[in-house]
Amino acid sequence: EIVLTQSPATLSLSPGGRGTLSCRASQSVSTSLAWYQQKPGQAPRLLIYDASNRATGIPARFSGSGSGTDFTLTISSLEPEDFAVYFCQQCSDWPPTFGQGTRLEIK
């Protein structure tokens, strides 16, 4: 199965800052990658699908890029509600797999 490795494990930033989160796949997934946000006690929320497409209702400050094995989720100007855990998921091959997550915390 395809292994996804996210980095860093924890990212400490200030509101208004720029967040850059990475996800690396153990083999090419083309652009079949999604990003999710999860807050404590809540279900994950789809942010980005197909590497760069924002899901319905997702603010423009969230953007995704990459193809092949290297992907990036960028949050251009962090709002207080953006501090959460972020997961990537590959949709290239069965079984779908998730990265271990990046915790974005307030500095």
Add this chain to the structure above:
Amino acid sequence: QVQLVQSGAEVKKPGASLKVSCKASGYMFPTYAINWVRQAPGQGLEWMGWISDYNGNTKYAQKFQGRVTMTTDTSTSTAYMEVRSLRPDDTAVYYCARDLGKIVVVPTAPQSMDVWGQGTTVTVSS
């Protein structure tokens, strides 16, 4: 609005079975497949399997083959997941989640998941 509503929290003893429900509303249930994903305390997300109400097709993660059964009831727009022979390490929050895109007859690849249930907390302890 489109939503998935799951059954309530469960406490089970090791060796018991569990059946979680996921009731869909706001869309045509057979047109989107349902995934089941679990999250152990403080851990990441683990995909367990997928079911299509359209034709009854299922896919299971290898580690759950033979211990998990996913079904649907079209008349009530509800998906179910049964887990047998529960172990303490099955303690987790279990989520159902809808595929982003409509069902295709032969899915060649998984999809991202755009609508999630609220989660069902399952505790397995003697």
